[in-house]
Amino acid sequence: MKRVTLVDVAQHAGVSRATASLVVRGSPLVSASTRKAVEDAIAELGYVYNLGAARMRAARSHTVGVIIPNLTNPFFAVLLAGIETVLEEAGFAVILGNSYDSPAKQDLFVGRAREHGVDGLIVCPAAGTEKRFIEDALKWGIPLVQTLRTVPDTSTDYSGMDQHDGMHEAVNCLYDFGHRRIGYVASTLFHSAHKERLAKFREAMSAKGIEPLFVRHLESTHQAARMAAPEIMGKRTRPTALICHNDVLALGLHRGLCDLGVLPGRDVSLIGFDNVAEADLVIPGLASVATEPFNVGKNAAELFLRRISAPEAVHSSRVEPTYFVQRGSCGPVRDFAEA
Template sequence: MGSGGNAVPKRPTLLDVADRAGVSRATASLVVRKSPLVSASTRERVEAAMAELGYVYNAGAARMRAAQSRTVGVVVPNLTNPFFAVLLAGMESVFETEGLAVIFANSNESLDKQSGFLRRMREHAADGVIVCPCEGTDLRLVEDAAAWSLPLVQALRYVPGTGSDYAGIDYRAGMREATERLIGLGHRRILFVSGNRRHSAQADRLAGFQEAMSARRLDADAVIHLPLTHGAAREAAAAIAAGPDRPSAVICFNDVVALGLHRGFLDLGLTLGRDISLAGFDNVAEAALVLPGLTSVATKPFSVGENAARLLLRRIGEPAAPVSRLIEPTEFVARESVGPAGPALDRSSDLL
């Protein structure tokens, strides 16, 4: 018996599958990569040919050929905030249709955690990353990514002075409109409860509040800073409500803080919308579930997530494309927690 009798059978190739199915190699490739661009009948023919020939898709080899890992990384500063869960769902809805695996991470506002995650993404040859920069992030975020040839998109927050793609929200306009709505209801002593973190989202919301207040010659410095937790806000409610000059309305950095104050004011026996008005920002699902309903500013985090994912896919496919910024508008959502100011609540109304 000649040695040829023990030869290892030739493994079927993708070209063999394409020939058997009567399609091009490119079409067969789309089928194995689960692309939605292929019709159902064509997909069935190609899959039948794969089964007949015993073809097995080698993801590792394909990755080497394409020089892509089909993996992207996403890091956000606070996964306990329901807002970020909706944001991530928007991103995943886009990446899933492209067959990309997504690795999520929580920086917890830690530069070390954020930097460590980005290094791991580089080491594992991720195709790109989306970053919501934590407090203290500087220009090196974008500079390092560029040096590593790692496509990067900033989302929700941005580092001033950096030239990278960005998907965000018009926080400034949203906070300005919400403050103007309160002024329009007769409120003059309006308190802005801000977060205790320093980043672009905080700066933009603060700027919107101060612009609206300054335009009506009201106290634009009526601002306090709290940790962005339900507990810290609930605890602060008594101090905010105490004294003869308490604000007639409170507007918050986000709904986490507003919901904490909501509970805190109710604990004190105050009626929201009558004794004191309260507004949040982000319009999370809980804003419509509490009683009375929490007035808020809708920010469309799902759409922002979709935008960020599309920007990253574009950057991966076109590394030299011009920098793009996609900014979602906001929408004021009125509920029962806000009402008109009465004379007893706001004795400075004669200023205007």
């Protein structure tokens, strides 16, 4: 039982393999009658197109390498879903790589992707990725789109989100509720999105003429945030509001605060980022800045497709808007004695 090839199809249809090849590629050069004959032969023999063989002569492999830092984080999983949906539709296969935020694993994966002859890469760079990584890809002639994060001092297509609006809305909401002592809880992964979000926080604060009360770095897990609550609320000058780099931290802190008997929204206001589904499940609901990872993923894939069709076009960026979603965890400042 041998594999069915174009030669078999051609023979069965009584044409040459060149003609059969034209049919499978949907060329307009063949007449309607021969096209029909070949298509019938294909159906009858159960022919399967061999992309590997085609790739050897033709330029494109219809394959894209996608690198994600951590699939376990639903945020990235949804990003990936967005990417996959668009690429699937366009007839591209996604080769998946999970970098676990390790540049070494990331390099390894790119090597493998090159062997597979990918047409390009869509990358959310691992924290600590060097400039060299991007430069190499370009040197090798591999189109590359960065998403969510960027490697410093590099220029490629980029799909991210606009941290500005959401953060300003969040800070303004706190400000209007009377909050002035506002702390920021960041993660310990120092990538571009992390820095940008923090910078926007500082910017929004100084626009209101106030200084951040503190910036605290925590490992980005529920557990770490929950454990840190006593320390954060035990500071000499106690914060009246907290903004967190993401909802993982915010939800962990939410629970940690409750453990202490400090009620979010009444005793301290709490705002997260990403507006994950669970934000609406805790009591009181977690106010959060919505970022749409699915759309960011779709944008990344679309930028990639554009790049493929116009390899020399100038690099472009797509930023997805963010917006503040108010919930119970965010309320007016409580007029208890200023410590």
